[in-house]
Amino acid sequence: MNPHAEPPASLQGMFRTLWAHRHLIARMSQREVIGRYRGSTLGLMWSFLIPLFMLAIYTFVFSVVFRARWGTGEESRTHFAVVLFAGLIVHSLFAEVINRAPQLILGNVNYVKKVVFPLEILPVIQLVAASFHGLVSVVVLLVAKLLFTGSVPVTALFFPIVIFPLLVLTLGLAWALASLGVFARDVGQTIGLVTSVMLFMSPVFFPIQSLPAPLQPWMQLNPLTFIIEQMREVLVWGNGPQWFGLFLYGVISVGVAWLGFAWFQKTRKGFADVL
Template identity: 50%
Template sequence: MKVKFIASLWSNRELWWRLTEREILGRYRGSALGILWSFITPLAMLAVYTFVFSQVFKARWGTLENAGPLGFAINLFAGLIVFNVFSECNSRAPNLICSNPNYVKKVIFPLETLGSVAVGNAGFHALTSLSILLVFELIAMQRIPLTVCWLPLVWLPLILLSLAGTWILSAAGVFLRDIGQLINVALNMLMFLSPIFFPVSALPERWQPILSLNPLAVIIEQTRRVTIQGLNPQPLYIVAGTMAGFAICEISFRIFQKSKRAFADVL
């Protein structure tokens, strides 16, 4: 069976690159610090979260516990990077088509590219945050684990899951405008139900299998495994996660393609 979404992404790769570049540069156009905001914003949020959870609530993390608040910050930040990619893509998705009616009504445009642009934009900011994480690790551990080279494979299911969610939610947002509010509430809940501020091992054993049903939980734990703990990713995660990601992406793409025939009538 032909994988249609890969063929579509490849045929529109130049358009995707230009639109992603325009969106990244346009986001900071006119500001005094420009693209530096992509580094300042995560650093500011990281400082607040770290102070509250490590100093006010006295939270501790087994990994890098000797590094004190800096060790907690590194573990926290690794989880935040993963969540922010997923959250940014899915929070924007419901309004993605509605905010670009000209692409639907007046020109022949591959609308599925808008979803991949959103993912590309989120991926860029994830890479800037990753560079901050690696600098913090170098300060805390005096080294960066070589296993970080596994990160592209660890994040591949995350990218595929985010892309699939973007296509589904952008199509649904055309027909059901309230879905944007619902998604924002769901993402806020998901943030605290994901192991961002705590490791899965900190939960009672009876709750750990339930939390593991959250796909972000597995991705976050595997991200910490290769970027902080210096361990190779679990082979089962790489194989099963990638296969599931491709399958979900293909299904979402086909649903989007069928749904977009009605976009012009609704808008």
């Protein structure tokens, strides 16, 4: 890696960079996942136990205490926790990456000042680690679905296709926020507030159809709304995804990812001066 060369900022350069550093991304992502539980007795088992425990709590609170129903059917109450958990998986994956993005460069100053290192892969590593935990949560959800209904919909195979556009969008936002976090330290606090608001402004705890008709289009502007709805379609309800919607979402996500990558590459030369 030539430290004096102009970092690539084109769309083609973005794909080339990710491919060129794929082995380093894989190794550092593995270290990130394992390092989170280093020193604990159960180690990596916590990645399975935590979502299992949370799902059990949601099932008890919403199905037993609140007797909540998602819709009007008889099975809506018993499946409320599973439906809720599907939405939380999407939000948690998104929030984990976005909340940590503004601190990525600040927390790895040694990579900026002392080592020739591809800084642009730091958000990718966080995304891969968060995706691993999201995948574990999906496995827990499908096991719960099997226990509750006796079957898992075959449409669950579409899960990778449904979640991939969100991963691309999240990566683009993470690149932009990682750069902004270096120059504006308040970004980290602001993003934490934004992701908290997005939890309640997304159809996580309620179906979007429960909103008044004039408000539903505004809810659709939330980038998490469409993916949450599609996740439930393929994992819970057994319906196929909306292919055109996913295609359009994917095109927009690639555009956001490119803009975030280009911004990161154009501003990275100033990181060392600020840090």
